[in-house]
Amino acid sequence: MGNRQTLTNYVRRMTGALLKTGVEAAVISPGSRSTPLAYAFASTQQLKTYMQVDERSAGYFALGMAKASGKPVVLLCTSGTAASNYHPAITEAYYARIPLIVITADRPHELREVGAPQAIDQIRMYGEHVKYSVDFPLPEENSAVDDFVERQLNRAIAVAMTAPLGPVHINVPFREPLLIDLEGEAPVMTFVQRMAAKDQLDEGTAAQLIEILSSTDKGMIIAGELPVHLDKKAFWQFAKALNWPVLCDPLSNFRAEVPADCAELCIDQYDALLKSASFCDRVNPDVVIRFGAQPVSKPLSLYLKNIRPQVYVAVDESPEFRDSIGIVTHHVQSTPEAVFECCVEQPMTAYTKKWTEANKIAKMISSAHKGYIGDEGCFANQLFEGLPNGVDLVSGSSMPIRDVDTFFRKTDKDIAIFSNRGTNGIDGVISTALGIQAARKRPAWLVIGDLSFLHDVNGLLATRFHETDLTIVVMNNDGGGIFSYLPQADMPHHFEELFGTPTGLTFAQIAQMYGAQYDMVRTSEEFEGVLQREKETPLRIIEVFTDRPASVAAHRKMWSNIAERLDAHD
Structure with a gap:
């Protein structure tokens, strides 16, 4: 052209x-x-x-x-x-x-x-x-x-x-030449329909939304990062009435304190499920409604971008709604709680059952993921299973949040999850965790990579001036673990120099400098013992030594096992 x-x-x-x-x-x-x-x-x-x-x-x-x-x-x-x-x-x-x-x-x-x-x-x-x-x-x-x-x-x-x-x-x-063809009219746009509502839906918006939610038996709810104080009870009443699968990003905090009668609807394994192309082909929704930000999962984003649902409703209080993959068709500028009032009761459909059955298969495989020496996923699995009730979990923004997405499964425990995913940077994570713990006044656990830990090690100064109850689990793979999952890893030339960036540093002396309880872990058995040990100081650092190639291989083997079981089940 x-x-x-x-x-x-x-x-x-x-x-x-x-x-x-x-x-x-x-x-x-x-x-x-x-x-x-x-x-x-x-x-x-x-x-x-x-x-x-x-x-x-x-x-x-x-x-x-x-x-x-x-x-x-x-x-x-x-x-x-x-x-x-x-x-x-x-x-x-x-x-x-x-x-x-x-x-x-x-x-x-x-x-x-x-x-x-x-x-x-x-x-x-x-x-x-x-x-x-x-x-x-x-x-x-x-x-x-x-x-x-x-x-x-x-x-x-x-x-x-x-x-x-x-x-x-x-x-x-504009670059010259600047002339256009004068014939023709502006095309009729079919993009985002804005449904302004604020704290309460007007009758027209509510009626339109109810019509959308009632229009299909193949609907999906996506819950991205949401305020920790959001009314979970109201959300699950809304979801239970619709009987749609709920793809819960860990930062939605809907994977914790899940009501027993809604547990089946909570899909916490979607990241692994959507790595299977054949499964993706079997679960295309007609209508999607999303609360909060676009979730962490890259497979979910690619899946949605590929299928482009006919109706995709984003509920966002800001007119600057978040749609990084360009698929939203309706924007409800409103609080989530206002939308929860649009209660549409439907029976559970075959579409929802596909998701719930697949989720059970993936959960069975991911929960049994253990025994791979040097694999961060195994350690993450142990950590999240062993977290006590009534704590907060803070995740680093790179590989740790991916492992939270994969291995933090729905639970009836009161565990709130936080991460800096506004811009996804690896800086300031220790300080953020300390701030969260100070504000919420309950024990906090931070899972973080070694480079991110080094980026904000000075944040530990806050422990000298404020009461602290923080346990830091450093996944030390001697570099940038996330890059091993990206295409750069297939080009060995300069990979370690530019992306792996190994430092050779360990953190026992940093723990000593701040008077922190310190544990060094290399095996699952050692980690199990450390997790059962009592916390003796306000700040605790657990350094877990992992292996980047082993982690990649173990993760991919697990995802492959899930895909194979899904195909066999279907």
């Missing part, structure tokens, strides 16, 4: 997305770089366009329209100081809570900061005077880019229209 057609499709998609989200008017300041969008807006019958040569006046003109109509108004200009002249009106819009959709055309990336004319730094140029800002990619034939553009526009306007209302900024680079 030619560049002109690509550019035409790109700006038509943008226009269609704006129309879909309720935009009816655009104020245009003439200029060259904004040509593609100016033509797209002017040639779209459903969009009313207004011209104002002076950008400062154009900004206030658009502000007046938005103020009077209560609807979002687009403001479009070319690159350079034209965008600067919008700032006074944007500032007024921010403090007056007026929904302006500011679109600044920009030079392509190769012309930025190299002395090109009409090229200034436009990234986040309005600073704190806009509620949201995003820099778009250049036009290209790429479905992922199409999804990004449409969903970012939907998100930006949702932010603009969420109290307090206000302006948002979209920076769009």
